[in-house]
Amino acid sequence: MQSRVAAIIVAAGRGERAGQSQEGPKQYRRIGGRAVLAHTVATFRAHDAIDEIVLVVHPDDHALLAAALGPLIEGVTVVDGGRERQESVRLGLQALAGSPPESVLIHDGVRPFADTALIDAVIAAVSAEAGAIPSLAVADTLKRSGPEGVVTETLDRSGLYAAQTPQGFPFRKIREAHEAASVSGRSGFTDDASIAEWAGIPVRLVEGAPDNVKLTTARDIALADRKLRGDRAMIDVRTGNGYDVHRLVAGNHVTLCGVRIAHDQTLDGHSDADVGLHALTDALLATCGAGDIGDHFPPSDPQWKGAASHIFVQKAVAIIRDHGGRIMNADISLICEAPKIAPHREAMCEAIAAMTGLSRDRVSVKATTNETIGFVGRKEGIAAIATASVAYGESR
Known part of the structure; x- marks a missing residue:
């Protein structure tokens, strides 16, 4: 009878070195049209030897996860991770303890290019007593x-290897090692092989x-x-336009581009009647054919x-993200005789940048009058x- 093999994919990190992105942490950023993590999960789901997958994520990322994986999430056990990778792996192992596999592979969610041959090699090298890790000899x-x-020193690189994942282990032994490290207060292990070494597992x-x-x-x-x-790569930048108008009635303020401005009139509308943001919403939706604000x-x-x-x-931004888009810039022109826009322009730009x-x-707000002509x-x-303007990951 073939032994059961489980995979733990660790994806609870914040990825600070990758910088900030509206797509979220790096495991949710899109490469080749879908999230990094989706590529990783798809590889392990497709492997014939993997019987169960546990995905360890940050507690705040469940909505991002559902959007990134879609149907790929079916049959995957999702577990909330800890503050450090070591704790996240321990929690993933804990999730498998009720029906323990013989072997477990532990893999970084942001290594999307592990392939079937590599997974096969690691599984084949794991035994009841020893683990196995993929590695490359240090060339530099x-x-x-x-x-x-x-x-101060040039080191001898002979016998030195750079470790990769997935790292494979006999399940019972690596779980005991993680629990022992947790109980003893040992932290700072940079991978699971280092915990195995500490516990005496070859x-x-x-x-x-x-x-x-x-x-x-x-x-x-x-x-x-x-x-x-x-070869499919091409520039796919789309431009959307939006227009809105609201009538002025008696009041004491107007809201324009997210900024409340004292005024002797107010804009009439079902919402706060912010013509600037309404026009921007339509412009954003237009880049992926998602209708207009009224829809x-x-x-x-x-x-x-x-x-x-x-x-x-913000809803339009979320729709763009779901379509694989990244907003490049936003430009709004306000057309009014009053109030004066210049004193509030910077606050408007900051508000739009935040949204x-x-x-x-990458944000511009301009204003002009209508030279006393027409309703304006x-x-x-x-x-x-x-x-x-919105850039999409690939032409569609």
């Missing part, structure tokens, strides 16, 4: 640095794969995306009575025109 000359970055080396890289920085993610898209927030629905319009923009996840230099010139209403 190694230096030790002293104070102020001065080289660990064999198998040949790793040069492509089995861990995506750590924003550059790593960009290179992985380029690799997966290959998602109909004025006939009482729940949107008096609603703050940043809700509409969209854009940096400040007569101060009967305010209009807005918005343009947004």
Whole structure:
């Protein structure tokens, strides 16, 4: 009878070295049109020898996970992780303890290029007494640095290897090692093989794969995306336009681009009547053919009575993300005789940057009058025109 093999995929990290992104932590960023983590999970789901998958994620990431994996999540056990990788792995092992497998593979969720041959090699090398890890011989000359970055020593690289994942172990032994490390207060282990070594479990080396890289920085993610898209890669930047107008009535303020401005009139509308954000919402939705603001927030629905319009923009941002898009810039022109926009422009730009996840230099708010012509010139209403550009991961 073939022994049972489980896989634990660790994806609870915050990925700070990859920088901030509206897509979330690096495991949810898109490469080749879908999330890094989706590529990783798909590989293990497709492997004939893997009987069970436990996915360890951050407690705050369940919505991101569902959006990233879609149907891939079916049959996968999802576990909340801890503050450190070591604790996350321990919790993943704990989730398997009720029906323990003979062997377990532990893999980084941000290594999306592990392949069937590598997984086969690790599984084959695991025994009832010993673990196995993929590794590559160190090719670069190694230096030790002293104070102020001065080289103090050249190290002998013979016998040195860079460890990869998945790392495989006899389940009972590695679980006991993790529990012992936790009870003793030992932390700071950088991988599971180091815990195995500490617990006296032999660990064999198998040949790793040069492509089995861990995506750590924003550059790593960009290179992985380029690799997966290959010949399909092309510039896919889409531009959407939006227009909105609301009439002015007696009041004491207007809300424009998320900023409340004292005024002797107010904009009339079902929500807060923020023409700038309404136009921006339509511009964003247009980049992926997702209709307009009225489709998602109909004025006939009482729940949107008096609603703050940043809700509409954030919904459009989420729709773009679900379509694999990344907002590049937003530009809004306000057309009104009053109030004066210039004193509030910076606050408006900052508000829009926060709603969209854009940096400040990618947001523009401008204003012009209508030279006293028409309904705007007569101060009967305010209009807005918005343009947004969104880059999508691949042409569709």
